[in-house]
Amino acid sequence: MRLLNVASFRLEEFIGEKRPRYAILSHTWGDEEVLFQDIQNHECSMWKQKRGFKKVEDSCRRAKLDRYEYIWIDTCCIDKSSSAELSEAINSMFAWYESSCVCYAFIEDIQDPADLPKSRWFTRGWTLQELIAPHDVRFYSKSWELLGDRYTLSSQIAERTGINIPVLTLNRIVNNAPREQHTGWHSGCIGCGDRVRYTSNIVKNYCVAQKMNWASSRQTTRAEDMAYCLLGIFGIHMTLIYGEGLEGAFRRLQEEILKRSDDHSILAWRDDSPDYSSVENEDILATTLLQFRLGNDYVQSMQLPYGQPNRKLQMESNGLFLTAILCPAPPEWRRHPDNETWTLAVLDCVMGNDLSSRPALLLMKFPNDENMFYRIHPKFVCIIEPSGDLRVISSDGSEKIEYFDNPILENPSTEKIHILPKRYYPTHISGSEPLRPSRISQFNQNNMDGFQYRIVDSVPQWTDSQHRTLPGEYSHMVAFENESSAFFLLWNNVRELEYAIVSLVDMIRHLEDYPKYYPGSPPFNYTVADIMAIRKMIGHVDFEKSFSTLVTNRPLIIYGPDSHRFEVSANIKCTSFLGSNVIEVEVNIKGL
Known part of the structure; x- marks a missing residue:
């Protein structure tokens, strides 16, 4: 761990647990931050002209006034050009904040204590652990005037963040008393007799969903950091893979949690x-x-x-x-x-x-x-x-x-x-035959007089950008629409292949009762989008029952404007290619 000497502005490295008492800075990043490379090039004073230097200088001055010789600042105490060092720092950061003697939360966009909840500081992902982990968090305005500390402001902070007050007060009774009345490392707290406890021991008492909710309204610049900033809060150590995206990082985080918890x-x-x-x-x-x-x-x-x-x-x-x-x-x-x-x-x-x-x-x-x-x-x-x-x-x-x-x-x-x-399920359950994917191999339209149909939606969703290939599923449904009418093509995925071509009116009759059986259903306004929404909510449909009310394997005549009529037909068959079975679907539409 590197610490910045508040007197010399030089970095000093400490190995293992033998570290001096230190303060720590919590802030939101801005333009022209002082970086590790700037501090290393100590002989060059150019970096002191950066806008971010004043923040470093003022935090060091505050630490000296509080009689600390060292301070840790994330912008300049980590060599972010080293992926190994960055990974180690992110996995250790909660512990570093927890071990600090005091954390200065620099709220540079606020001057009035009443405006504290409006600060950008409360919207950033990394500041969540910076708020929770330290034993002592003190908030300073843009002019470095004390706004209050986490104890005296606990009610205000809890309302803004959703974090439970016992976490903010380390399970000690506060009653808006000054922080000095709730102190003492070895003896009990002067005010309530409780011993000072590490935050990590308290956070363990809260369930996964609560801690996820604390972070749910926050953001990070890099997508993956929204998962990585929670490692310490969940007591997880995990490899960082920038480029995997939020969904991948968040899934790995949850999988690591499940290795350690039955929550x-x-x-x-x-x-x-x-x-x-x-x-x-x-x-x-x-x-x-x-x-x-x-x-x-x-x-x-x-x-x-x-x-x-x-x-x-x-x-x-x-x-x-x-x-x-x-x-x-x-x-x-x-x-x-x-x-x-x-x-x-x-x-x-x-x-x-x-x-x-x-x-x-x-x-x-x-x-x-x-x-x-x-x-x-x-x-x-x-x-x-x-x-x-x-x-x-x-x-x-x-x-x-x-x-x-x-x-x-x-x-x-x-x-x-x-x-x-x-x-x-379809391709991974032992003893079951994998369900075949489907592909619309041909989509022919003849003599349409400008009333060409387009494919607008499918269940399940397409796997290609051309809207032609669907994954293996028990049943398939594709919606076709032009400016004046719509129809739906349905087919099953069993040995005896069947299909049905259904008009918009008939599909409304077929599905309009479904919302009664599905809680939370959207309003049914009799549009193609509504029908597809209901179909997606239904999930797997038993097609023997569904087809019993539909005419199968027959063409359909659709009536358009100005006496236009269109005949829709389909051919469906199973083909084999390189050892894989695929359902080939041919759709033909012609004007009459």
Whole structure:
């Protein structure tokens, strides 16, 4: 660890635990920061002309006034040209802040203490651990006037950040008393008798979802840093791979957490996309921190005697194994034949202050497998209340309360289940034949008089930019539209291939009742986009039941404006290429 000598402005390196007492600076980066290379080139004074030097100079002056000989500043104490050193520093940073004697939080965009919550400092990812980890955090304005410390400002900071007050006060009673009344390393605190405790010991008491929520409104310049800045808060050490993107880094972070924890709250997330026509997160883990924001509700740990230590959670290469309370979804949700296997998995954590309110995931059982499930409708989280009511919180934060005649926990049982990503199942379940991908090999339009159709959407989503290839799935649906009309092509993925060409009017009749069975469904406004949105919410459809109301393997006549008529037909067959089976689909449209 390198420290900056506050008198000489020279860097000194300290190995192991033999480090002097030091202060530490927390700030937001700006233009012309003083870097490691500047300090190393000490004989050249040009770097002292940089705008960032005043911040370094003023923080060193503050440290000298507080009788510290050294200070650590992230801009100049790390050689960021060395990837190995940068990785070591990021993995050690929480501990460095925790071991400091004092942390100066320089709030350069604020002068009035009342405006503190408006500062950019509270929006940055790295400043989260800088706020939490140190024993003593003092806030200074742009003119280096003391605004207050983390203890006296704890209520204000908690309201702004969502961080629990005991974390900000190190579990000590504050009551707005000056920090000096809550001090003492070896004897108890003068004010409340509690011993000073390291933050890391306190943070461990908070569940994964809570800590993710603390960071959910923050940002970093580099996408991956939004995951890397949380390493210390979760006690994780991880290799840095810049270029992997936020989704890759965030997934690795969650996988590392699961290696060390059985915390069910890591599954208490919801897809944050408000648009029901967009692709939902079909994975088991969250893809962004925003997915842990649950409106006015928050998740907290379930402590003994309420928590059950035998409810395990284990991540494997082919999915996740979860031991939890299972019960059938409400009968009102299972009335439709496609929903018969809907199941609620009650997570071992609580929502809000009521220790009896429990979040639950809505799962659907894979065909012909008793203990294999995938998550459905990830855009909402269910909350089971002690009264038997079921609250549904959707991605936009809106809330819908469902009331049931029978208790919601119908025939509960504690079971170990296997949860997989929805799309992972077809090609990875032993004993099942991989589902064939499909490809629209030909799309012919003749004598259209300017009314050509275009492909606008598909379920599942295309795997190519030409909108021609779809991954293996039990059923496929493609929407075609021109300026005056629309139709849908559906086909299955079983040995006896069948297809159906359905007009917009007939598809509305076929799907208009589905929103009644799907909580959190978007408004049904009878457009192509609405139909595709409902189809995406339905997930896997039993096509034997769906096709029973449709005319299959027949062409369709569509009536357009000004007496225009169009005949739509299709050919569907399975072909083999280089040992792989592919469903080839030919679509023909001709004006009559």
